[in-house]
Amino acid sequence: MQALQNNKLILSIFLVLTGVVYWIYSQGFTGAFYFDDFRPLGNLQQVHDFQTGLQYITNETSGPLGRPVAMLSFLLNVGDWPDYPQNFFRINTIIHLLNGLIIYFLSLKLFKLVKPQSKYQALFALFTSFFWLVLPLNVSTSLIAVQRMASLSATFVFSGVLAYLYALDYQAQHLKRGQWVVYVVIAIFSLLAMFTKENGMLLPLFLFVAEITLFKHQTEYQHGRKLRLVVLGGCYFIILAYLGSLLPHIANAYVDRPYTFIERISTEPQILLDYLRLLFIPDIFSYNPFHDNYPTNSSLFATFYSSLSAVFWLALVILAVVFRHKFTVFSFAILWFLTAHILESTIVPLELYYEHRNYVATFAVCFCVVYLVTTIHGKKSQIFMATLLSGYLVILAGCCYLVTKTWGNQHYAAYAWQYNQKGSMRATEHLALKLLADGNKPDALMFVKENTKNCPDCLNSYVQQMVIACSMNLNSSVQSARQYLLQYNRPLRSVAGLPSTLSSLFDMVENKQCKLVDLQTLKQLNQKFLQSPKGGINTGNHVGLHNNLYMIAVAEKNISEQERQINQMWMLSHAxxxxxxxxxxxxxxxxxxxxxxxxxxxxxxxxxxxxxxxxxxxxxxxxxxxxxxxxxxx
Incomplete structure (x- = not known):
């Protein structure tokens, strides 16, 4: 009875702490929308009734499954785009707190397995969930509006693991019916998670990791365990086989990325180590939406840090697998963390670095840290370590506050991120747009020009230079950027954003807002990028460039060229x-x-x-x- 009362007290404390976390995150509600938000969320303006709402849910193209559950959740924000980002962030934060609550009960359940004799299981769960809730590394998942896809998928993943544990308990009491319940739970929560975001399909893999580590010695979970291992291990094998199936076509998959397959797999171990470092050691301005300037490695052993990263992860995997029966919680944390990154941080040609990829991964690490503290012997030592951990979590919460406060101050954040992410085209563009909105064209031009020096291959920055300089009637800046672009002769691997910026420049020319650029120059630039060496730009960019040429043909009243460009676009895309x-x-x-x-x-x-x-x-x-x-x- 006393233990039950203590558990209720600790849960009450946790609920109070969630209020603190909500207040911390609310400092970021005055933040902005970012580059990934505009396409999926911009279509909310087309939702007016049931039919258009259904089209919005079912027509998303962010992933192969369409993410209909996530898109359904965005209908809660109909009417909020583009003027009320705070309403998106508020719902995202509520989902984050819900996930923290699920993690509390999940951690409580797991501590009952790994620390069955302890009276402080609820306290350990409190530490774990609060640790996870205030991680600055998780901030971007809630304060980038579209990343609700990641956090809501995590809701179903965490719920699925918790429901799986209760299903195993039910199976221990009702053997025949219980086994069906176990597999129904796996199926339902896996489907919900993966139709929110595709990496939700990793739920069975997380369960497999738990089975071979934490559940190995749980006698009450042994019934049907061999079959569960076969099914869950089979899911793991299917994912690995899928990744292997990409290898024969991997060269073509990377043609529209600014890095090669070798550069990606040589850089990701280093990025994973960066994630782990930022999990424990906060760096306030490193938590931001813009990491397109992350340097790549030509090989795993290109630098000392890349070599260290490769050896570090290889050693951890070997230790986790070999000693999974002896050091179960340590192995659980390592294998869970790496499993969470198996799709987004391996060979699939996605962008190199995103903080939200750690949202599910960090749970097991937090759980492991708290568990290690509980293994300290001696009452004085335990009190000291508990005090030390409490102090660390307070510091972490303070850092989380500074991060969200930064995100909430749009102009300060834009300056800080541009300074911290030198060479990031996105960070520079974000700052330039803020400055232009304030009418500060000279500073916007200055930062765009600075980025062309830091990143000579950021071609969109040169077009942005033309746009801003032309609006200021600065002929030298316009012509220097034009000349650089027309003389650029390296293979184009990525021209992200360039077609839309060229489109903006066309609008300025058409509206007589730019007299230093003519239609012939715009035509040359668009054709230049279409005829790039190796043709290394993706279909979406090709369509954008052809559409620019179509608009130029309309302005020139060239009917035959209009027809040619429309046919070219239709060949590339059936949008x-x-x-x-x-x-x-x-x-x-x-x-x-x-x-x-x-x-x-x-x-x-x-x-x-x-x-x-x-x-x-x-x-x-x-x-x-x-x-x-x-x-x-x-």
């Missing part, structure tokens, strides 16, 4: 907006037979035979053609 553009253009040119042929043989055929969101365009096309033909006769 609904392109289908509508091509149909509208055919109707404007009174090519009614071609329009009918396009709808019947191309558009509607694609809508029937694929999962692409072209159905609406197909259904609306006949009425558009009919109206255009009637107007043409009149």
């Amino acid at each position: 609904p907006w392109l289908a509508n553009l091509k149909l509208e253009w055919l109707l404007q040119q009174h090519q009614y037979d071609n329009a009918i042929y396009f709808v019947q043989k191309d558009l509607c055929t694609l809508a029937e035979n694929s999962t692409s969101p072209l159905e609406q365009s197909c259904l609306q096309a006949p009425n558009k053609i009919k109206r255009a033909m009637m107007n043409g006769k009149n």
Whole structure:
């Protein structure tokens, strides 16, 4: 009874601490939207009723599964884009606190397994959950609006592990029915997690890690364990096999990245060590949204740090596997942490560095640290270590406050991040946009020019220089950037953001806001990047550049060039907006037979035979053609 009362007291303390954590995170509610937010969240403006809401949920392209659960959650913010980012952050923070509560009960359950004789299991769970909640490394997951995808997926992962433990308890009492419950739990929570974000499919892998470490000596969990190991281990094998299946085509997968496959796998061990360092040793300005300037390694042993990282992780994996029966919690933490990174931090050609990839990974590390403190012998030593850990968590909470306070001050954060992330095109662009919004063009130009020196391959910074300098009528800055771009002869591996910036420059030229650039220059620049050596830019950028050339052709009233560019875009992508553009253009040119042929043989055929969101365009096309033909006769 006394233990039960203590547990209730500690849970009450934890709930009070969640209020503190909410207040800490609320300092960042005045933050901004960032580059990854705009495409998936911008479509919220198109949601007006049930049908458009359903389209919003089902038409997302961030991942192969569409992430419909995450997109459904964003409907809570209909009406908030783009003016009220605080409402996104508020919901994200509530999800973060919910995850902390789940981790409290999950940690309590695990401590009952690994410390069955202790009277302080709830206290250990309190330390673990609060540790995880105030990690500055986790801040970006809640204060970048779109990363709700990551935190909500984590909700189902943590809930799935907790439900799995209770299902095992149920199985111990009801052997036949209980075994079905175990597998139903795995299936339901895995599906929920992966349809929120694809790395939710790692849930069975986390359960496998727990089975071969923490659950090995739990007698009450032995019934059906061999089958569970086969099923969960099979899931692990499937993921590894999937990664292996990418290898034969890996060279093509990396053509639109500014690094090679070898550079990625040589750099990721170092990045994982950076994550671990930032987990324990806060560096206030290192927690930010912009890491596109992270330097790559040409090999695993290119530098001392990269060599150390490779050896460090290899040694930890060997130790964790070999001694998983003796040092179960240590092995659990290492294998859980690395399993959490198995998709996003290995060979899949994603961006190199993102802090939110640690959101699930850090749980096991926090659990392990608290567990190690509980193994200290001697009452005085235990009190000392508990005091030391408490002090550390207070410091960590203070650092978390400084991080969220920085994120909440948009201009201060923009300056700090640009200084800390020299050579980051995104950090520079973010700061430049803030300065331009304030009418401070000279400083915006200064920072963009500085970035061209720090990052000579950041071509978008040169176009931004042309945009700003042209608006200030500074011919020398415009022409120096133009000359550099036209003479650039290295293989283009990435031109992220460049098509849209060139589009902005076109708008300025068309609106007579830029007299130092003409349409011929814009045409040369867009064609230059389309004809880059090795063609190392992805389909999305190709479409953007062709669309710029189409708009130039419209301005020049060049009908044949308009048709050529539209056809080029349609060959590259069958996006609904392109289908509508091509149909509208055919109707404007009174090519009614071609329009009918396009709808019947191309558009509607694609809508029937694929999962692409072209159905609406197909259904609306006949009425558009009919109206255009009637107007043409009149």
